[in-house]
Amino acid sequence: AQSVAQPEDQVNVAEGNPLTVKCTYSVSGNPYLFWYVQYPNRGLQFLLKYITGDNLVKGSYGFEAEFNKSQTSFHLKKPSALVSDSALYFCAVRVTGGGNKLTFGTGTQLKVEL
């Protein structure tokens, strides 16, 4: 079975500071990893994905994520946070050859303050 853990329910950062949203995963095969963002009363918007190759993945709106196989982590980062980044962030995993469903974490609420 595959699973995703997002250990922080909420992350608070000041605008202009770097942000990190943590994600760890557990799978029995090779993982495909994803980050999605959800604004209030909206669906999920795709931010970035790791399939293979370079461990540092760049995505939308200046976000990036680093795949670390030894630590089974895929943390989301941004060098300089904006108030408009405040939203709910979900990490998800899909296993190659193991079906096509995404398994999501419980989400991390990011709050960026002035």
Place this chain on the structure above:
Amino acid sequence: DTGVSQDPRHKITKRGQNVTFRCDPISEHNRLYWYRQTLGQGPEFLTYFQNEAQLEKSRLLSDRFSAERPKGSFSTLEIQRTEQGDSAMYLCASSSWIATMNTEAFFGQGTRLTVV
């Protein structure tokens, strides 16, 4: 708008009634997924289609739930004899399966169901 479209956006129904939701995927996408999201949780997989074939169903999809994608385009999700525990956001997503590679899934804005 060429994104995933879901209708209705909100539905309030009385316990015991049947409800049906519609999803229109991105036109060139051959895979369509249904997820359910409850407050404070991440989306949970319900089922998915490749073209018109329903290829996988979660154990969450009880006998009261049925999904169809009759022509490989839009899909419907029906819940019969709704229960208060069915109250949730129902999300539809679509993706392309090309040459053994699956693109990322793009989500619609969801249908929020409230059972009273």
